[in-house]
Amino acid sequence: MGLSKSIMFSAIQPSGKLTLGNYIGTISHWMHIQDMYNCIYSIADLHAITVNQDKKLFQQNILDTLALYLASGVNPKKSIIFVQSEVQEHCQLNWILNCHTYFGELIRMTQFKQKSKINPNNINIGLFNYPILMAADILLYQSDTVLVGHDQIQHVELARKIAKRLNFLYGQVVTVPKIYIPNKNGSKIMALLNPIKKMSKSDSNLNNIIFLLDDHKCVVKKIARSITDSDNKIFYDTVNKPGISNLLNIYSSLTGTSISVLENMFVNTTYKNFKLLVTQSILDILLKLQEKFFYFKNKKDYLRDILDIGASLAKKEAQKTIQKLYNVLGL
Numbered sequence: 001m002g003l004s005k006s007i008m009f010s011a012i013q014p015s016g017k018l019t020l021g022n023y024i025g026t027i028s029h030w031m032h033i034q035d036m037y038n039c040i041y042s043i044a045d046l047h048a049i050t051v052n053q054d055k056k057l058f059q060q061n062i063l064d065t066l067a068l069y070l071a072s073g074v075n076p077k078k079s080i081i082f083v084q085s086e087v088q089e090h091c092q093l094n095w096i097l098n099c100h101t102y103f104g105e106l107i108r109m110t111q112f113k114q115k116s117k118i119n120p121n122n123i124n125i126g127l128f129n130y131p132i133l134m135a136a137d138i139l140l141y142q143s144d145t146v147l148v149g150h151d152q153i154q155h156v157e158l159a160r161k162i163a164k165r166l167n168f169l170y171g172q173v174v175t176v177p178k179i180y181i182p183n184k185n186g187s188k189i190m191a192l193l194n195p196i197k198k199m200s201k202s203d204s205n206l207n208n209i210i211f212l213l214d215d216h217k218c219v220v221k222k223i224a225r226s227i228t229d230s231d232n233k234i235f236y237d238t239v240n241k242p243g244i245s246n247l248l249n250i251y252s253s254l255t256g257t258s259i260s261v262l263e264n265m266f267v268n269t270t271y272k273n274f275k276l277l278v279t280q281s282i283l284d285i286l287l288k289l290q291e292k293f294f295y296f297k298n299k300k301d302y303l304r305d306i307l308d309i310g311a312s313l314a315k316k317e318a319q320k321t322i323q324k325l326y327n328v329l330g331l
């Protein structure tokens with residue numbers, strides 16, 4: 001990696017099919033920052049096994065995630081793209097960080113609490129440990145900046161805390177990363193039928209989610225069914241009008257129009273027509289994305305080559321950090 005540019009890290013777990021939330025919150029920005037930073041984009045498969053995965057489907061999801069990265073404009077000649085489990089240093093650093101993180105810090109993590117409720121029969125230690133593995137993902141590459149959606153802020157804050165702790169104990173061994181939320185309105189896209197919770201790829205109710213690979217008919221149906229309210233006025237108010245505000249966030253993020261301009265534009269628009277416009281804004285993006293996705297999906301050898309090269313470049317950087325820590329720890 002060139003020394004002149006700072007390092008940007010971002011990742012997605014292939015825990016299912018990627019959603020419009022993943023796209024708006026993260027991937028849609030990746031292409032635009034490739035020239036400004038040395039970007040490292042990971043497919044975080046180790047994170048995904050905190051939930052049981054079907055092997056075949058899992059492998060498919062990993063390759064589909066890569067094809068979606070490429071379809072979104074990530075260029076493997078400019079950015080490092082790799083699968084987390086193919087760089088074993090993530091687990092090595094994870095252990096070191098385990099020994100520098102307190103139980104009390106992890107027990108406060110809201111995602112752990114939420115996911116434990118959703119999956120009470122599988123509250124495994126991996127789920128508890130998830131934020132430390134995420135800290136390892138970030139610190140391993142001496143990342144200056146981490147691009148995330150709103151739900152991951154708490155985890156990056158923990159990574160910052162751990163980084164400062166290591167530097168306090170051992171001297172300057174890791175970079176303390178900054179959090180980057182590229183678009184506040186798009187940093188937390190909500191579930192369509194329950195707009196007070198986040199749109200998540202593992203939601204059991206598929207009508208809550210627009211998947212990036214949903215077809216035309218499906219998108220039309222899901223947006224038409226999305227929950228709004230009964231006062232027929234379009235303006236932004238996440239407390240009293242979470243459904244309309246969520247659709248405004250989606251439309252604003254996909255078209256690049258500010259919420260205040262949209263409120264003026266839609267002052268006399270019915271909910272039905274507004275939903276049609278939101279649907280169109282989604283289809284405009286998804287149909288192009290899907291065309292590119294299918295182009296890349298069929299190039300199996302090309303996909304494998306990208307991951308092999310990505311893993312070897314990532315490993316090279318990762319080993320430097322591991323060596324640094326082994327030295328100061330006396331390992």
Ligand code: AQP
Pocket residue numbers: 011012013014015016019020021022024025026044147148149150151152186187188189190198199200201202203
């Ligand atoms: N709804 C969302 N709106 C905006 N950003 C989102 N992200 C996730 N959902 C939304 C951001 O996408 C990045 C990758 O997320 P992840 O897949 O690693 O984990 P997650 O945040 O747990 O995403 P999901 O879709 O909710 O996955 P599951 O259901 O498996 O837990 C992150 O930067 C995230 O903020």
